[in-house]
Amino acid sequence: MSLGDDGYGGDSRSGRTDDGYSTLGGTRQTRTRFADGTGSDGYGGRRPARSSRSLTMVVGVVVLLVAAIAFANMGGGGDDNGSSGGSGGGKAGAAPTAATGTKPVTGKNGTIASGFAHDEQGAQSAAANYSVALGSADMFEATQRRQIVNAVYAPAVATARQDDLDKVYSGEAFLTSIGLNTDGTAPNGMTFISRSNPVGTKVVKFSGDTASVSVWYSALFGLAGEGSKNPVSESWFTNTFELAWIDGDWKVTDFTQKDGPVPVGRDQAASPAQEMADAVEQFGGFTYAR
Structure with a gap:
């Protein structure tokens, strides 16, 4: 096309x-x-x-x-040392999530990256990785959900957040409405898919031990399998995380979500259910970093 x-x-x-x-x-x-x-x-x-x-x-x-002129405005005509970026910081071509070369994390907490740097880059990396964890299929299983919440949220809010999430993810009406069994598992012959794919991050506010970071991402959600009534579809959201520096790492104290920005869909044919299920099994996720 x-x-x-x-x-x-x-x-x-x-x-x-x-x-x-x-x-x-x-x-x-x-x-x-x-x-x-x-x-x-x-x-x-x-x-x-x-x-x-x-x-x-x-x-x-x-x-x-x-x-x-167009090339210069996109940031393509600048020097590698970044000296030309002073006047174009607010432009889309400024690439606010461009790689810095700094190692993003030093460890992990279960399956979630941890040990982020105590700076803006570290806050962006934390927000991107936390959005992936909170949007994963593991959130629909009680034990894994508790591990994610304890790893991502600040201790002062983790317990309250855990209770709220349990009510949502354990609700029989909610689970059946998206095609899952009452224990959060997929029906036989079906593969449940819930995956967040960050496109970019933006620092809204930063002041040493606190930060507000927005993450723009696409989300895949649904059941892959023959006869699925909730086939896998794509949505776009922006989550804004409020972060605090606690015990040597960034933790979430609150977050808000809004729809979009949503791009125009291309005229690509949807993949068969089995191909979609195989893709999720075969293609692993990433550790996201600035």
């Missing part, structure tokens, strides 16, 4: 117009050519030909200039 097929770009490439007979800098008009002379043929010494070449040069320069 070309860029122009889905609304992301028109046919403005190379300055070509909609006229099927138009070319860049010319009109493809039929012109009688006379022998070389000094302009005595009454047609001005082939001025249309020189005008065409001049227009081509002008348009070519403009195209190159526009491309250079």
Whole structure:
């Protein structure tokens, strides 16, 4: 599918117009050519030909200039040392989650990364990894859910949060509504999929021992299997985590969620149920870091 097929770009490439007979800098008009002379043929010494070449040069320069400006605005023209990023910090091309080369974590708490750095990068890494843990299928199993909550949340709020989550994830009406058994397991022949995939992070606020970090992510959720009434679908959300530095690591004290930003879906055919189930089993997750 070309860029122009889905609304992301028109046919403005190379300055070509909609006229099927138009070319860049010319009109493809039929012109009688006379022998070389000094302009005595009454047609001005082939001025249309020189005008065409001049227009081509002008348009070519403009195209190159526009491309250079666009490239610079995307951050592609800067030095590797980041010296050109001062004026473009607020632009999308500034890549706020670009790699820094610093090791993201020093250990793990169960299956969750831990030991994040006591800085903005560490807060972003913690928020991204915690969003994955809190959006995983393990949250639907009581023992694993408690382990996740204790690893992610601050001790002062973990107990209260655990009780709230138990009520939600253990509710029979909720479990049956998404196609699971009352114990949170998938029916025979089905594979339950719940996976968060962070796209990027953003520091909303940072002040030493506290931070507010937003995580934009896509979420896969549903049951993969023949005859599933809740097939795996994709959604997009942004979670904003309130974090506190406690006992040498970042912990969640609260978070909010909102829908989107949601991209336009492509015209790709959905994969068969078995292929989707196999993908979740075969493709593991990541430790997310800035």
